[in-house]
């Protein structure tokens with residue numbers, strides 16, 4: 059793990075103040091200025107909707123037969139699945155969400171329910187994430203403390219179940235709070251969630267070995283916004299790899315690296331997920347692992363080995379037919395690829411422009427890279443449908459899609475979740491793309507950020523940056539309060 063010395067910070071400050079006159083990595087002041095048309099976040103896929111459908115509107119090129127498939131994909135994505143054997147069924151027997159849209163409401167980030175139930179609770183009374191307390195949109199990855207997976211449970215805790223079946227367990231959360239001060243004396247608070255799993259399904263699998271809850275390890279994620287999914291899949295891999303080779307700024311303690319995933323014998327660059335741990339848009343995995351809907355890629359029920367599934371009464375719930383077909387999964391894949399990316403707003407407002415300057419001064423752009431390109435041929439869907447419209451575009455994702463060590467120090471934990479995903483270590487995270495981030499409140503009604511939603515607003519999200527983000531965070535912290543506000547106005551314009 060990298061530690062950022064005071065020297066780094068001093069150097070960073072010195073460099074930051076000279077940013078307007080120097081040239082670094084060929085990035086001149088002219089380029090830092092907003093060029094005309096910069097508000098077109100994703101070229102021809104840019105949409106100009108600012109309502110709660112801002113993430114959930116198709117790009118202009120989606121017409122005719124493509125539009126019909128888009129609409130079907132949208133429906134499959136949003137419609138609550140049932141446990142029946144009819145079309146649209148197959149939910150469970152255990153599951154974490156009842157549709158893609160249950161967690162990604164309006165193609166966004168469903169408000170994390172646990173937070174609202176416990177976060178404001180000053181005495182930290184434990185409240186469960188589902189069951190009697192309603193629905194949790196979080197994904198909980200579970201392993202044994204030694205890192206081994208549970209064979210009969212899969213990697214995700216299924217905290218919900220259809221009638222007659224027991225959920226695998228429930229999430230319990232305790233919040234820790236601490237107040238901090240900016241150098242100018244203004245205060246801010248950070249909150250850190252500590253999760254444990256309760257009501258662990260007693261009869262672990264069909265083995266005679268029950269799991270002691272003390273042996274359980276879990277890490278929690280809130281959903282990601284579906285902004286720019288097609289662009290992310292069409293991205294020029296060489297450009298990202300070149301960025302990894304170039305992403306080395308010792309003066310700020312920053313060096314990003316790629317995640318790679320080998321699945322079915324093919325090694326690919328990881329792009330999606332909080333640790334860039336997936337190479338595709340996880341449609342097949344989402345149906346299987348999150349909803350218990352079997353498909354050609356994952357034909358087995360996630361809980362097949364559990365004893366309750368082998369008891370007579372459950373057999374009727376497990377039927378041979380795959381529960382969603384490949385054509386429909388490609389329609390969902392198409393839906394995600396074809397969503398438009400909202401244009402920026404208020405780009406010429408004085409405080410937004412000032413905030414944009416501050417974004418560069420604080421070196422946010424070294425990870426939240428503003429401009430990338432898609433490869434000429436665009437993207438290819440699950441069954442081979444080509445989407446050339448996504449090709450050859452200049453895009454502004456505000457991410458390098460690389461992994462960065464985000465530290466383990468703040469409040470004794472930092473952003474480290476001790477969970478390995480592919481090459482990504484516990485303290486490493488993919489730079490979250492910031493396009494659309496300013497519309498999250500409009501789309502999903504909340505401003506919880508970071509992988510587990512611990513940040514309750516932009517300021518907290520920034521102040522959790524440690525490790526490679528430490529120097530940048532400190533540059534932000536040392537700004538006059540008005541500049542910090544301007545930077546946040548800029549984030550709201552994305």
Ligand code: HEC
Pocket residue numbers: 154155156157158159160161162194195196197279280281282283284287329330331332333338339340341342343344345348349390509
């Ligand atoms: C139980 C809630 C839940 C359900 C149901 C769910 N997701 Fe997700 N989704 C998440 C969470 C949480 C993440 C972040 C995961 C991570 O970091 O590993 C995520 C991440 C993603 C990503 C990565 C986005 C990015 O920016 O990299 C895609 C794509 C995605 N989901 C698609 C789907 C699809 C398609 C479905 C339905 C088939 C689905 N999800 C169902 C919670 C859910």
Ligand code: HEC
Pocket residue numbers: 312332417420421422423424425426462464473487488489490495506507508509510516519520523526527530531534545549
């Ligand atoms: C060293 C690379 C790096 C730098 C520099 C950096 N970030 Fe980040 N940023 C990340 C990573 C990685 C995450 C994801 C962390 C997580 O979810 O735990 C992130 C997350 C965020 C988020 C939360 C997004 C969301 O939707 O949850 C915001 C907002 C953000 N950064 C803003 C900024 C700003 C503003 C700056 C400059 C002051 C900055 N970042 C500097 C890497 C960086």
